[in-house]
Amino acid sequence: MIAFEQVTKCYTSGQEALSDVSFSIKTGEMAFVTGHSGAGKSTLLKLMMLIERPTKGHILINDVTVDGFSHRQIPLLRRKFGIVHQNHQLLSDRSVFDNVALPLIIAGFAPRDVGRRVRGALDKVNLLGKEKQLPEMLSGGEQQRVGIARAVVNKPPFLIADEPTGNLDPELSAQIMQIFKDFNNVGVTVLVATHDLALLARMPHRSLTLREGKLIGSGLPSSSMHHSPAQPHDEHQPSVQVDI
Amino acid sequence: MKPSVQAQSDTAQSGFMAWRQHHRSVAIESLVRLAKHPLSSFVTMLVLAIAITLPSSLNLVVRNLSHLLGPDSSTLQMSLYLSANVSASEAQKLASQLQGWPEINQAVYVSPSEAKQAFEQREGFEGLIDSLPTNPLPGLITLSVKSATLSAEQADKIESKALQLDGVASVKMDLQWFQRISAIVVLLNQLAAGLAILLATGVMLVVGNTIKLAIDSRREEIIVIKLIGATNAFIRRPFLYLGLWLGLGAALLAVLLSKISECALTYAVSSVIDAYGANITLLTLGLNDGLLLLACGASLGLAGAWLAANHHIRSLEPQ
Numbered sequence: 357m358i359a360f361e362q363v364t365k366c367y368t369s370g371q372e373a374l375s376d377v378s379f380s381i382k383t384g385e386m387a388f389v390t391g392h393s394g395a396g397k398s399t400l401l402k403l404m405m406l407i408e409r410p411t412k413g414h415i416l417i418n419d420v421t422v423d424g425f426s427h428r429q430i431p432l433l434r435r436k437f438g439i440v441h442q443n444h445q446l447l448s449d450r451s452v453f454d455n456v457a458l459p460l461i462i463a464g465f466a467p468r469d470v471g472r473r474v475r476g477a478l479d480k481v482n483l484l485g486k487e488k489q490l491p492e493m494l495s496g497g498e499q500q501r502v503g504i505a506r507a508v509v510n511k512p513p514f515l516i517a518d519e520p521t522g523n524l525d526p527e528l529s530a531q532i533m534q535i536f537k538d539f540n541n542v543g544v545t546v547l548v549a550t551h552d553l554a555l556l557a558r559m560p561h562r563s564l565t566l567r568e569g570k571l572i573g574s575g576l577p578s579s580s581m582h583h584s585p586a587q588p589h590d591e592h593q594p595s596v597q598v599d600i
Numbered sequence: 601m602k603p604s605v606q607a608q609s610d611t612a613q614s615g616f617m618a619w620r621q622h623h624r625s626v627a628i629e630s631l632v633r634l635a636k637h638p639l640s641s642f643v644t645m646l647v648l649a650i651a652i653t654l655p656s657s658l659n660l661v662v663r664n665l666s667h668l669l670g671p672d673s674s675t676l677q678m679s680l681y682l683s684a685n686v687s688a689s690e691a692q693k694l695a696s697q698l699q700g701w702p703e704i705n706q707a708v709y710v711s712p713s714e715a716k717q718a719f720e721q722r723e724g725f726e727g728l729i730d731s732l733p734t735n736p737l738p739g740l741i742t743l744s745v746k747s748a749t750l751s752a753e754q755a756d757k758i759e760s761k762a763l764q765l766d767g768v769a770s771v772k773m774d775l776q777w778f779q780r781i782s783a784i785v786v787l788l789n790q791l792a793a794g795l796a797i798l799l800a801t802g803v804m805l806v807v808g809n810t811i812k813l814a815i816d817s818r819r820e821e822i823i824v825i826k827l828i829g830a831t832n833a834f835i836r837r838p839f840l841y842l843g844l845w846l847g848l849g850a851a852l853l854a855v856l857l858s859k860i861s862e863c864a865l866t867y868a869v870s871s872v873i874d875a876y877g878a879n880i881t882l883l884t885l886g887l888n889d890g891l892l893l894l895a896c897g898a899s900l901g902l903a904g905a906w907l908a909a910n911h912h913i914r915s916l917e918p919q
């Protein structure tokens with residue numbers, strides 16, 4: 357469960373990136389964050405990871421208020437999240453295997469478990485044959501999948517992605533989204549920030565829409581989109597508690 | 601109940617093994633990183649080694665100095681002049697009493713006639729005392745004092761103690777040489793200590809700066825692993841090993857440097873010693889000293905790395 361309670365974020369520059377945002381995402385749900393560039397999508401995700409702290413309001417992860425966490429508590433919180441970045445943030449001097457293994461090494465897994473889990477994660481993103489290569493030897497889509505493998509390798513309960521398909525063509529984007537859905541199907545709570553509206557339109561998931569830091573909608577894509585009709589999968593969605 | 605306990609201890613054990621394994625791989629990785637830039641690593645270690653060698657050599661010089669002027673050389677002599685009415689047997693008794701004092705190496709009674717003999721052996725004084733009606737020289741007891749551990753105040757104490765003895769008229773002490781030497785030894789010791797503190801700080805700063813550069817060159821990596829939940833301790837670890845290896849390597853080099861300069865010095869000194877026919881052995885850097893240097897180097901490297909890593913890692917936060 358991820359919940360924001362009247363969260364406001366002012367950067368030190370004075371820029372109010374989020375104002376009075378409240379919502380909650382249930383465990384096992386998949387949702388999107390959308391909005392124009394500068395609307396505050398990245399800020400919202402950064403607040404969850406405590407990369408930034410809210411100026412006002414509270415953030416709850418699994419019913420625990422985390423915004424006051426100390427520097428010692430933050431690493432353990434972050435291990436609950438798998439994060440996928442637009443520019444994938446892989447270490448260029450380490451092999452695919454070593455990159456994916458990082459979260460496990462950090463969490464202190466035994467070496468024999470590391471190998472097994474890394475191969476499992478690479479298998480899920482169809483990159484099993486490339487574990488010895490360096491990231492720069494891979495295509496953009498492959499790099500993104502390595503990033504996803506790294507995000508899920510320690511089986512975190514939350515998967516957070518910021519513009520994961522930003523650099524990819526529509527076909528690859530759809531592939532990546534399918535991978536996210538697969539993880540969601542096995543119980544992972546997934547939250548994806550994107551402004552790829554076309555992609556959203558095809559997904560029967562709730563999206564939190566931001567405009568200039570304010571949450572202006574949190575329903576199915578149809579409610580905020582102009583083209584696609586209402587999704588027929590409505591009843592499959594978990595009923596969601598939303599307070600705007 | 602039992603299986604779950606078993607399982608728990610298994611994971612704890614494998615957790616510990618994973619931790620140990622991680623330490624080992626981080627230690628090796630840090631060493632490999634040092635070896636990748638052999639020249640700059642060597643230069644850094646050499647600078648550190650020189651900083652370590654300076655105070656340790658000075659300390660060795662001081663120890664040699666006090667060793668050469670130590671108990672065998674018995675530089676401190678005292679003469680107790682006895683009153684005229686003290687008989688030879690009383691004087692002997694006094695001498696053996698003084699011999700019993702813990703500070704005294706040797707107490708020898710010199711009778712007036714022996715004193716006269718000694719006096720007359722000097723050039724130009726032959727027959728001088730014979731020309732006098734009576735022998736004017738008093739009996740005396742010469743004391744040699746265990747000077748190795750003696751301070752000027754302690755020497756003064758012996759003097760006043762001796763003066764209180766019955767039959768002792770006056771005490772003459774050849775203190776100046778002794779005092780000058782012990783003052784120099786104290787001064788040099790203080791200098792070595794001051795230098796050690798100064799250069800230890802220098803070593804930590806140099807290590808700290810090297811660590812800072814290493815952290816800067818791995819900025820991106822640090823930010824990425826912070827983002828996926830690495831603790832500061834985890835991030836610090838490779839840099840602590842780097843500091844440890846730098847310090848240890850520097851200390852090894854320092855021992856080597858000390859040994860080389862020691863050989864050169866022993867060679868130079870031995871010709872002087874041979875010329876004087878003296879039987880002197882120089883103190884050299886022993887096994888314990890070497891180990892102490894290694895321990896100092898390692899802990900200084902570690903401390904410098906810890907301070908720098910703590911400071912610089914904390915300031916690197918994902919944006």
Ligand SMILES: Nc1ncnc2c1ncn2[C@@H]1O[C@H](COP(=O)(O)OP(=O)(O)OP(=O)(O)O)[C@@H](O)[C@H]1O
Nearest residue numbers: 367368369371373392393394395396397398399400
């Ligand atoms: N570190 C920062 N310091 C100051 N202002 C910031 C900082 N990060 C973001 N902002 C500002 O906060 C606002 C929201 O930024 P944010 O990155 O959350 O937008 P976004 O919705 O992710 O945009 P995009 O789609 O372009 O990534 C913007 O106006 C931005 O200029």
Ligand SMILES: [Mg+2]
Nearest residue numbers: 397398399518
């Ligand atoms: Mg953004």
